[in-house]
Amino acid sequence: MKAIIPAAGQGTRLYPQTHTKPKAMVRLAGRPILGHILQNIAKTRIDEVVVVVGGPMKGQIVQYAKQEFSDRFELTFVEQETADGLGHSIYQTESVARGDELLIALGDMLFENGFDKFLEAHDSLSDTDGSIGVKRVEEPSHYGVVETDETGEILQLVEKPDDPPSDFAISGVYIVNDSDSLFDALGNLVENDIRGAGDEYQLTDALQGMIETDRSLHIFEVEEWYDCGRPDTLLEANRVLLGRTDSYAGDDLDSSVIIPPVDLGDDVQIESSVVGPNVSVDDGTVIRQSIVSDTIVGQDATLRGVNIDESIVGGNAEVFGEANHLNVGDNSSINL
Incomplete structure (x- = not known):
């Protein structure tokens, strides 16, 4: 299994901090956001990590990851030359990730529970092509949302809907067994210029495409997560992580x-x-x-x-x- 970390985002919501560093390199609780993500992945069975980088400051990410984690992971860096959305970011990894089982972990999300727990939850599912971490939220229209049947199989995914079909928000961690189908769906979006919310190629739309080609996706629930792309939640994550040590x-x-x-x-x-x-x-x-x-x-x-x-x-x-x-x-x- 490989992990993919899309970390090419510009981080405009964190200005002015991200004028001089990539969003993934903003520091909290002793290390950059990327360091916390890689440290948590290091506690799992995964030993190969693909990091998607972009922009003029991408070298900071490459240097840090190699310096701190090259003894734990086989690291590959893939460039996203244009900021065309999360789906486009993942699509850039096709040449190094197609055919592998994948853990996709967003480069600005930190979780209360670790990736080892997510993999355990995924492994407990039977006959699935992939699974998505979700959490019930009060305002699901602000998120990607999933609708499921009573068994937890996903019926529908939609990005930031005006009329949400459920209160299950996509939390930013995905586990995909059938990566061939994922990259086929991503290719369909990009090659046919099918853009979703924000005029971008959305990973949510590609996962919906997998469902429409009879692939089976399920959910697992996560505890709290922290969107470190915003100052208030960055500070909240800092408090939580520091609270684990005195x-x-x-x-x-x-x-x-x-x-x-x-x-x-x-x-x-x-x-x-x-x-x-x-x-x-x-x-x-x-x-x-x-x-x-x-x-x-x-x-x-x-x-x-x-x-x-x-x-x-x-x-x-x-x-x-x-x-x-x-x-x-x-x-x-x-x-x-």
């Missing part, structure tokens, strides 16, 4: 109070400050005379004399003075 490390914690859970990178200096709870601080950052909580701080940033909460501060940013809520991009300088 440890921290730092080179200089002079006259300061650390309130766990906090993750501090290497060479972090904290002086006369209160940091935590739920704070992730990257390498080389300096925090002085500040109060910082529920915040993600990038590499080599400087905070001085600030009081910030529920904020994201990019790498090499400098923030001085009073503040409450910030979303500061890399290499910024703010004097409040």
